[in-house]
Amino acid sequence: MTALNEGGETAPDVSYTVIASRYDEVVTPYTSSFLRPAPNVAAQTVQDHCPLSLTEHTDIGYDPTATRLVLNALDPAHAQRPGCLP
Numbered sequence: 001m002t003a004l005n006e007g008g009e010t011a012p013d014v015s016y017t018v019i020a021s022r023y024d025e026v027v028t029p030y031t032s033s034f035l036r037p038a039p040n041v042a043a044q045t046v047q048d049h050c051p052l053s054l055t056e057h058t059d060i061g062y063d064p065t066a067t068r069l070v071l072n073a074l075d076p077a078h079a080q081r082p083g084c085l086p
Contacts, residue, residue, distance in 0.1 A: 008036075009035045009036055010035060010036075010038055010040060010041060012040065013040075014040065015040050015042075015073075016035055016038075016040060016041045016042065017041075017042045017043075017044070017069070017070075017073035018033060018034050018035055018041070018042070018043045018044070019044050019045070019046065019060070019066050019069050019070065019073075020033040020034065020043075020044075020045050020046075020060075021045060021046045021047065021053075021055050021056050021057065021059075021060055021063075021066075022045050022046075022047045023047075023054055023055065023056040024056055024057045024060075025056055025057060026056075026057040026058075027057060030045070042073070044069060046060065046063055046065050046066050046069075049065050049069070049082040049084065050065045050082065050083075050084035050085070050086060051084075052084070052086030053065060053084065053085075053086050054086070064082075064083055064085055065082045065083065065084060065085070068080060068081075068082035068083065069082055
């Protein structure tokens with residue numbers, strides 16, 4: 001792990017977005033999903049945008065809030081507010 005982390009986790013000229021769920025039962029604690037804080041790193045949970053969402057690890061790929069967050073990260077010029085379907 002030390003060797004893997006020697007060069008840092010991110011490249012300075014790349015923007016990163018990490019989307020996780022507070023209810024993840026695979027990655028525990030869920031905060032270990034996140035990269036180290038940096039100006040080019042955005043870390044969000046589904047529950048930041050939809051507090052009642054119970055989406056967890058296996059559901060996040062199908063979650064409409066997470067999908068909108070991904071689309072917003074890929075095309076920030078056309079970002080839309082994520083919906084919330086708990």
